[in-house]
Amino acid sequence: MTTARAAALDILARSHSREGFVAELLDENLTRTGLSAQDRRFVTQLVFGVIRRRGTLDALLKPFIQRPLNNVEPALMDALRLGAFQIAFLTHVPKHAAVHETVELANHIGRGQAKGFLNGVLRRVAETVTDEYTDAPGADALPFEAVPSSVTVGSAAHSDFSTPAGEITERPAVVGRYRKLARPVLPNLEEDFAGYLAAGFSWPRWLADRWLARFGRDEATRLGFWFNAPPSLWLRVNKLKGEREDYRVQLAARNIDADTGPHPQSLRLLEGHSVRDLPGYADGEFAVQDPSAMAVATALNPAPGWRVLDLCAAPGGKTTHLAELMHNRGRIVACDIEAKRLDTVATLCRRLGVSNVEPVLVKDGTDAPAGPFDAALVDAPCSNTGVLGRRPEVRWRVQPGEFEYLIRLQTKLLFAALDRVKPGGVVVYSTCSIEPDENENVVKGVRRGIKGLKVEAEGYAIPGKPADGGYWARLRKPG
């Protein structure tokens, strides 16, 4: 019988050699383990935590390992990170249990002879992590958790994000808590603040350099805490089935508390839940979607009866939202290059009672049906830098050299969509990136190529205010 820690280690091993999102890997593997619901939650916490905090865990482990970390066997490195994560970030696991249980995993991975090594390193980590906390960062202070405090109103002082003119944003002022270490382990922040951000918040160095230069110390620190906090579960109440308030009452009847969010269909659950166990799941009363993503279909504002092209549709979150806004009338041509992911669009449509969607497998998007369409959505593949919290592996996968390729692809897809809408038609371009080069700069580039193309509106979702980060622009093709 496998234990939660052993299952977490197995999933971590698989995550190294796999393209998809870790959330999907967890979903696929957890059901097979026979673990209790509580243990499954623990596995999720361990896997997400180790991946999200990898940079910080490596900084903690490094002083106690006498060789370069990339010379340590990957399975042992995963076990060390798993142990260090429990010691430094899980207060409900006693340190001695974290060390002992992790050392025992040596047998599970066929490395019984490495028990002494695991034990020696993890005991030193346990001695280094104290039980004291502070509000101040430092080489001996590990960023531990975000502490949301009072809600303030205004725009982000250190951010170059903009909100639509005249809009007031609610901004939770986030103060972080740091866990004191018995000795300095992180870079000195006066000498190398970007190094501190990279090691303390587990960002690749290039991203820490980029965001420190762009946002400044305070906002970069706020983003650091936000992107390491476990993300909230947001639901979009299905307009085809009922109203948000009615669904909230259904949740309350099951003692499930939910807050309303900034989008009129959004609800945030105040505690973690298995989505499939929520009331009305099988009947399609809701979809899981962040309110920043909900803003995109709303920005397109499709009328019932329109013919709409969704050029990058899988897994169908925004396609189905468009269908709801169209009262399930008209037609949505939902294209994607990935057949397996396109299947999930059809599955989601069935669950939500959406019947006006036609999935179409394309080779590269330029072969999408010709139209003309009344409107199109380009929810483009991107670096995902606005959703680093929800997709913990993304920060380690994206490379600075990829931006050029992504920008070319995004531009190509936006031109393809504009080609296919009728004169005077609407195109919404969106990403879950917060990099201007993938957002407003793509739009600017395309506008240079199409005379008379207008930007009717655009919006940035700022990470943590209150949900994921992202961007959308609503464009009007000349008539």
Ligand SMILES: C[S@@+](CC[C@H](N)C(=O)[O-])C[C@H]1O[C@@H](n2cnc3c(N)ncnc32)[C@H](O)[C@@H]1O
């Ligand atoms: C950001 S995701 C779309 C998410 C989706 N709109 C939703 O809300 O659920 C981007 C999608 O674009 C697809 N994609 C990547 N390159 C593409 C291309 N050249 N043409 C069409 N789709 C593409 C990917 O397979 C991926 O499913």
